[in-house]
Amino acid sequence: MKKLLEIKNIVIEGQTSDQWVPIVKGIDLTLKKGEVLGLIGESGAGKSTLGLASMAYTRPGCRIASGSIVFDGQELFDGSASLLRSIRGARIAYVAQSAAASFNPAHRLINQFAEGPVQHNLMNFSSAEEKAVTIYDQLLLPDPEHIGYRFPHQVSGGQLQRAMVAMAMSCQPDIIVFDEPTTALDVTTQIEVLAAIKDITRKYNTAAIYITHDLAVVAQLADRIMVLRDGQLVEENDAREILAAPKEEYTRELLSVRSFSTKGNKDKSGNKVILDIKDVTASYTGTEEVLSDINLQIRKGQTVALVGESGSGKSTLARVITGLLPQSKGSVLFKNKPLAPKLKPRSREELQRLQMIYQMPDTALNPRHTIRTIIGRPLQFYLKMNGRQREQRILELLEQIELPADYIDRYPAELSGGEKQRICIARALAAEPDLIICDEVTSALDQLVAEGILKLLLNLQQKLQVSYLFITHDLTTVKAIADEIVVMLNGRIIEQGPKKEILKPPHHEYTDLLLSSVPKMDPDWLDGLLEKRILAAAA
Amino acid sequence: MDFLKQNSIFALVAQRLSFGLLTLFIISLLIFIGVEALPGDFAEAILGQSATAETVEAFRQELNLDQPPVQRYFSWLGGFVQGDLGTSLANGRPIADLLGWRFKNTIFLASIAALIAVPLAVIMGIAAALYRNTFFDKVLSMTSLSMISFPEFFMAYILIALFSVKLAWFPSIANINEQMSFAAKLNAVVLPALTLTLVVMAHMMRQTRAAIINILSSPFIEMANLKGLNRLRVVVLHAFPNALSPVINVIALNLAYLVVGVVIVEVVFVYPGLGQLLVDSVSKRDIPVVQASGLIFAATYILLNLIADILSIISNPRLRNPR
Numbered sequence: 001m002k003k004l005l006e007i008k009n010i011v012i013e014g015q016t017s018d019q020w021v022p023i024v025k026g027i028d029l030t031l032k033k034g035e036v037l038g039l040i041g042e043s044g045a046g047k048s049t050l051g052l053a054s055m056a057y058t059r060p061g062c063r064i065a066s067g068s069i070v071f072d073g074q075e076l077f078d079g080s081a082s083l084l085r086s087i088r089g090a091r092i093a094y095v096a097q098s099a100a101a102s103f104n105p106a107h108r109l110i111n112q113f114a115e116g117p118v119q120h121n122l123m124n125f126s127s128a129e130e131k132a133v134t135i136y137d138q139l140l141l142p143d144p145e146h147i148g149y150r151f152p153h154q155v156s157g158g159q160l161q162r163a164m165v166a167m168a169m170s171c172q173p174d175i176i177v178f179d180e181p182t183t184a185l186d187v188t189t190q191i192e193v194l195a196a197i198k199d200i201t202r203k204y205n206t207a208a209i210y211i212t213h214d215l216a217v218v219a220q221l222a223d224r225i226m227v228l229r230d231g232q233l234v235e236e237n238d239a240r241e242i243l244a245a246p247k248e249e250y251t252r253e254l255l256s257v258r259s260f261s262t263k264g265n266k267d268k269s270g271n272k273v274i275l276d277i278k279d280v281t282a283s284y285t286g287t288e289e290v291l292s293d294i295n296l297q298i299r300k301g302q303t304v305a306l307v308g309e310s311g312s313g314k315s316t317l318a319r320v321i322t323g324l325l326p327q328s329k330g331s332v333l334f335k336n337k338p339l340a341p342k343l344k345p346r347s348r349e350e351l352q353r354l355q356m357i358y359q360m361p362d363t364a365l366n367p368r369h370t371i372r373t374i375i376g377r378p379l380q381f382y383l384k385m386n387g388r389q390r391e392q393r394i395l396e397l398l399e400q401i402e403l404p405a406d407y408i409d410r411y412p413a414e415l416s417g418g419e420k421q422r423i424c425i426a427r428a429l430a431a432e433p434d435l436i437i438c439d440e441v442t443s444a445l446d447q448l449v450a451e452g453i454l455k456l457l458l459n460l461q462q463k464l465q466v467s468y469l470f471i472t473h474d475l476t477t478v479k480a481i482a483d484e485i486v487v488m489l490n491g492r493i494i495e496q497g498p499k500k501e502i503l504k505p506p507h508h509e510y511t512d513l514l515l516s517s518v519p520k521m522d523p524d525w526l527d528g529l530l531e532k533r534i535l536a537a538a539a
Numbered sequence: 540m541d542f543l544k545q546n547s548i549f550a551l552v553a554q555r556l557s558f559g560l561l562t563l564f565i566i567s568l569l570i571f572i573g574v575e576a577l578p579g580d581f582a583e584a585i586l587g588q589s590a591t592a593e594t595v596e597a598f599r600q601e602l603n604l605d606q607p608p609v610q611r612y613f614s615w616l617g618g619f620v621q622g623d624l625g626t627s628l629a630n631g632r633p634i635a636d637l638l639g640w641r642f643k644n645t646i647f648l649a650s651i652a653a654l655i656a657v658p659l660a661v662i663m664g665i666a667a668a669l670y671r672n673t674f675f676d677k678v679l680s681m682t683s684l685s686m687i688s689f690p691e692f693f694m695a696y697i698l699i700a701l702f703s704v705k706l707a708w709f710p711s712i713a714n715i716n717e718q719m720s721f722a723a724k725l726n727a728v729v730l731p732a733l734t735l736t737l738v739v740m741a742h743m744m745r746q747t748r749a750a751i752i753n754i755l756s757s758p759f760i761e762m763a764n765l766k767g768l769n770r771l772r773v774v775v776l777h778a779f780p781n782a783l784s785p786v787i788n789v790i791a792l793n794l795a796y797l798v799v800g801v802v803i804v805e806v807v808f809v810y811p812g813l814g815q816l817l818v819d820s821v822s823k824r825d826i827p828v829v830q831a832s833g834l835i836f837a838a839t840y841i842l843l844n845l846i847a848d849i850l851s852i853i854s855n856p857r858l859r860n861p862r
Binding site: 087089094096102103115116153167 | 756757758759761762763764765766767768769772776777780781856857860
């Protein structure tokens with residue numbers, strides 16, 4: 001088959017304070033008509049940069065230093081602005097990670113759909129409108145006749161992501177670059193979007209570059225996979241072969257993350273109950289309940305995983321426990337004593353025993369404080385340690401979170417994402433808590449880094465007998481670390497119990513949907529699952 | 540929740556309106572207290588040293604100065620709300636008559652200046668954002684900075700020297716009266732309007748440029764570029780509608796300045812506006828006129844900011860089109 005896109009020895013550089021450093025270091029990439037190429041790697045591997053380079057586009061602060069990009073016989077490197085404009089959108093289109101951020105909030109969906117074809121003189125507005133309805137319908141968007149007349153904020157996240165795929169399809173391009181299009185979605189919504197992408201690229205025989213950090217996702221779509229690391233190619237092969245027999249150590253590591261799990265959890269059902277949530281109901285407005293009749297117990301040294309989709313009330317429950325959102329009904333008992341619903345009247349001792357770790361370590365750490373100040377603050381505030389004791393304890397904590405002692409004088413900006421999350425863990429541990437609420441602590445991290453964080457949390461638990469309330473939407477994480485699982489939907493607990501029981505069929509209908517929606521490494525998984533669901537729906 | 544969603548715009552607008560009224564009330568208090576706090580007795584000060592005790596006493600009664608301040612404040616405010624601004628001490632005419640014509644003149648001058656300045660500033664701001672960091676942008680930025688830096692009377696005299704002394708195109712005195720035709724009035728206010736335009740334009744232009752450039756780093760602008768749209772379309776159709784809120788606010792501030800801050804320009808061009816009346820009344824110790832003008836200035840200022848607030852609420856598509 002003819003080569004549609006051929007990138008040769010491309011070098012892309014990014015600007016640091018005073019010099020240009022290479023981000024992509026001489027990679028070759030080819031794409032045939034109708035072929036789906038998966039680009040996979042961790043953050044900083046250069047996969048988005050490479051993907052965008054296929055449109056001869058670089059983000060501000062980057063430049064394509066050398067190499068060649070030949071698309072359909074035309075050289076795009078050093079191509080004129082008007083040549084690039086005529087190709088972008090019309091022949092190579094882009095689907096971004098966050099549809100919510102990448103749709104213009106000021107215009108209706110259909111105007112943004114039609115803009116491409118109208119501006120590229122492919123069709124007039126009314127035929128673009130008709131085309132939009134057809135494609136919205138093919139992507140199974142609800143009410144395809146009218147959904148386009150809504151504003152971006154008026155449709156849900158999964159629908160918006162499909163509307164963006166539709167927008168990319170508006171000019172029937174030869175290639176679509178998908179840049180982590182499902183990373184921000186819940187597992188159940190991710191499936192819908194994946195299925196829509198797979199279906200429509202096949203239907204129109206569109207070639208695609210699919211960028212993701214998730215091997216199991218790319219396995220469902222890609223014909224061929226390129227594994228990138230630090231701007232260099234690690235391995236390139238047919239998708240099935242790379243999954244079945246990875247040649248490089250790094251690829252094997254990426255594959256093995258999925259199989260990580262705790263072995264032989266001790267039974268902790270006899271331990272003392274430290275947090276007891278009884279019939280808690282809460283609401284933000286006073287009328288609409290966000291949490292209804294929540295009953296939950298956490299025992300000493302135990303990990304309770306709270307799973308559910310975004311909007312199911314997981315984080316709201318954490319807000320109730322910490323006193324940020326007083327419950328309207330029910331009570332929260334901490335070591336058999338009721339906690340005041342509001343934060344203000346709670347004692348310092350109570351505050352000390354309950355600590356939190358957040359999703360985004362970047363925003364949870366004050367960028368102008370050194371690690372010494374950050375970890376030292378709870379030591380001073382709760383434990384009244386003097387200077388020398390504090391210094392000693394900070395060094396101990398750094399050792400516990402497996403970071404070198406000289407990090408004590410660094411600022412958060414000098415640390416990587418995983419290291420910052422470790423600092424957050426140390427800060428929580430410094431208060432010597434009984435319970436740590438972990439709110440999606442690994443979802444902003446790369447898989448290998450996330451695995452390290454989970455292992456650390458488990459080790460600390462064994463040593464210190466601290467309990468975790470682990471809030472997550474990622475079922476792989478749950479399988480790896482939970483003692484007990486609580487499944488939430490629409491503010492209610494629909495199923496709860498020890499991990500073994502919850503993961504063993506028969507499940508509650510919704511738990512089944514959640515569990516079956518987690519992508520597997522098997523390239524036939526998505527097709528098989530969809531087939532099964534269609535059959536089940538028909539029956 | 541449903542009630543809130545449907546009525547969020549009305550609720551917000553109502554809230555802003557009530558804040559505006561509250562602010563106005565506080566300002567009226569401040570003006571009154573400020574005038575009260577002036578040292579000396581008004582009656583004595585106005586009648587001069589040669590006045591007898593009886594005439595001073597009679598004058599005090601006529602001005603209600605013998606009544607307690609709280610009562611005087613409320614009767615003043617009450618009259619103001621009903622449109623009765625009191626009478627001038629200098630010539631005994633009702634203040635409403637005195638202010639009405641002058642206020643109209645001030646608004647006339649401000650409107651002419653705004654009609655030139657606002658579209659020009661917004662278009663130049665968009666152009667500067669479109670061609671940012673080019674020679675054109677730098678020249679525009681330099682010029683506008685120098686315009687802000689010059690005091691407005693200096694600008695006024697330069698324009699007079701150039702256009703009325705040297706070229707003799709426009710009159711240097713903008714002393715309009717009610718008998719003049721609209722065209723004659725327009726000709727008379729060209730120079731003061733031009734001065735005001737030069738003073739306020741820079742601010743609005745720079746804010747427009749900054750707001751658009753701020754939006755240009757959004758992911759949806761990257762998306763627009765990757766759809767192969769041309770730069771003009773990206774800036775005007777994709778960036779500008781999302782930059783409206785800060786632009787509207789800075790326009791409102793400058794419009795308010797055109798009404799409230801024109802004192803110096805009116806004096807330089809001998810323009811019969813509210814600012815000049817205020818200056819005259821202060822020098823004549825015509826306290827009721829000073830109070831009334833102060834309150835009218837405050838009301839204008841608050842009203843324009845209120846309109847800006849409401850417009851920038853409405854310019855937000857999330858509020859305009861609830862889920």
